[in-house]
Amino acid sequence: MSQEKLTQFLQSRGIIGAVQAAEIASQFSPKALARHDFLLREGRVSDAYFFLDHGLLRAFACDPAGHDVTTAFYPAGQVVFEVSSFFTRAPSQENIQALTDCTGWFITFQQLNALFHARPEFREFGRSVLVHGFATLKSRMLAMITTSATERYEQLLKTAPEVLRHAPVKHVASYLGVTDTSLSRIRAGAKAAGTE
Amino acid sequence: MSQEKLTQFLQSRGIIGAVQAAEIASQFSPKALARHDFLLREGRVSDAYFFLDHGLLRAFACDPAGHDVTTAFYPAGQVVFEVSSFFTRAPSQENIQALTDCTGWFITFQQLNALFHARPEFREFGRSVLVHGFATLKSRMLAMITTSATERYEQLLKTAPEVLRHAPVKHVASYLGVTDTSLSRIRAGAKAAGTE
DNA sequence: ATGATTTCCTGCCATTTGGCAAGCAGACGC
DNA sequence: GCGTCTGCTTGCCAAATGGCAGGAAATCAT
Numbered sequence: 001m002s003q004e005k006l007t008q009f010l011q012s013r014g015i016i017g018a019v020q021a022a023e024i025a026s027q028f029s030p031k032a033l034a035r036h037d038f039l040l041r042e043g044r045v046s047d048a049y050f051f052l053d054h055g056l057l058r059a060f061a062c063d064p065a066g067h068d069v070t071t072a073f074y075p076a077g078q079v080v081f082e083v084s085s086f087f088t089r090a091p092s093q094e095n096i097q098a099l100t101d102c103t104g105w106f107i108t109f110q111q112l113n114a115l116f117h118a119r120p121e122f123r124e125f126g127r128s129v130l131v132h133g134f135a136t137l138k139s140r141m142l143a144m145i146t147t148s149a150t151e152r153y154e155q156l157l158k159t160a161p162e163v164l165r166h167a168p169v170k171h172v173a174s175y176l177g178v179t180d181t182s183l184s185r186i187r188a189g190a191k192a193a194g195t196e
Numbered sequence: 197m198s199q200e201k202l203t204q205f206l207q208s209r210g211i212i213g214a215v216q217a218a219e220i221a222s223q224f225s226p227k228a229l230a231r232h233d234f235l236l237r238e239g240r241v242s243d244a245y246f247f248l249d250h251g252l253l254r255a256f257a258c259d260p261a262g263h264d265v266t267t268a269f270y271p272a273g274q275v276v277f278e279v280s281s282f283f284t285r286a287p288s289q290e291n292i293q294a295l296t297d298c299t300g301w302f303i304t305f306q307q308l309n310a311l312f313h314a315r316p317e318f319r320e321f322g323r324s325v326l327v328h329g330f331a332t333l334k335s336r337m338l339a340m341i342t343t344s345a346t347e348r349y350e351q352l353l354k355t356a357p358e359v360l361r362h363a364p365v366k367h368v369a370s371y372l373g374v375t376d377t378s379l380s381r382i383r384a385g386a387k388a389a390g391t392e
Numbered sequence: 393a394t395g396a397t398t399t400c401c402t403g404c405c406a407t408t409t410g411g412c413a414a415g416c417a418g419a420c421g422c
Numbered sequence: 423g424c425g426t427c428t429g430c431t432t433g434c435c436a437a438a439t440g441g442c443a444g445g446a447a448a449t450c451a452t
Contacts, residue, residue, distance in 0.1 A: 134279050185439090381409090
């Protein structure tokens, strides 16, 4: 399978050049997940720095009452791992599961550290990934505070329609911070508004 | 003024030893802010990696309608900077303002990078700060989804009472994701519950 | 194919939260 | 000291969201 998407991703921040990107990519191993497979299970340490070539993943945590809450969706083209568990080597409180069949490339924590050590550019790239994730989460938090559930749904529909094609309503609902009942009504309203 | 708190903070992650902590701390310059002073203004690039010795800061963004939304409170004992702006060198969309008179120590982006380059342990410490901030934000997001405004208020009251002593209700309200009116009622309810 | 399970929608009503406006008290500037 | 301003509260009502339950439709396993 081709590493083209991975090498492109490594170059995407303008930090790593084509040659080095190919060298770094060659360190990654292929990994495939069938729908419903887990990339990470609660209680285990996240040890795969996983670039998702194709497919869709969902991260979720279980609250005390046992309901699962979707904390993130991961469309293809980015790295997927649980930041806190991966870097602190502590058991993860989250699960990451495939919503569709997935393929991609991964390295372990140890490999990542070796690469960080050997290649300052990759180190900087890694920081950039972290910073970008941080900024994304912050803007999601701001949206949660300043916009209505309907607006958040429409925003998701606009920016990540593939999520809505593959994830059941209840997963999307907890991600948006509403109940599945409410999201169902929001969808009904949106459809009515578009049709009338 | 003493750098004791700063050197202790540098050692707190178990990555940096006492000697190196003192050496690194010596690179920091003192900085004081009067109440209402800004550490960072919207539109400027965050360039101070600021350790807060004493005082309380608030970060906020302004939504299109002009209302400000509190995105974070920073009690003493941690580093304060706008991650995204600081590392990408892009203009900040947030402001950081002193709620009380503050003192602390800072280094610039350039100094930070030089230290990261020269001292791998400090580099790892820096990553640890980022990862920790990330995890904190994630758990706040989870609380926003899974708990009620009242619970979030009580949680804040328990973990950061000093914030409630210095920040006006409306600032706390937007941080918790409710209106100042609602928070006022929540406080009234909490007081009644405690008294009756 | 078929029975079981899951997913989604919807009606009814309770609860939470918001918006607005008035009023009071304390802080601040002059 | 005095007027002004800001911060906080509260009453009234509207809007948004949740909880529960029933039923249709799609999906899954065997």
